[in-house]
Amino acid sequence: VHTDGPELFFILDESVIRRTVGSRETMKRQYEKLLAVNEMPNVKVLTVPFSAGIYRQFRNTYVLFQFPDDEDELVAYLENANGEVIFSEKALGRTSQHRPTDYLDDFWEVEREVAKEVTREFLFGQE
Known part of the structure; x- marks a missing residue:
């Protein structure tokens, strides 16, 4: 397994996972791919x-x-109804009142308090 790439950490809302796109078979393949990606070490x-x-x-x-x-800044990329914006701690976005660290704090709070592991039972248990 190749682990030289970046570490990737995702938190998906269940609505993103449950929205049917394509056929039942397409959804099954998507779930299988999600499980396979989640088993990667990074x-x-x-x-x-x-x-x-x-x-x-x-x-x-x-x-x-x-x-x-440590010299590099945390960078945030946001999408919303008004468009998209990229900003860092030093260059705050014009459409955001928050700093990138605020988003990082919120991410870790969601991870600690409400996020659950994506498992085969979670994905396929409601068929």
């Missing part, structure tokens, strides 16, 4: 189940980029 995929209700940053899609060098 990838972690969690989900926030419907039962968790509303959680921090529920309505916001964002990606955070952390770099191994």
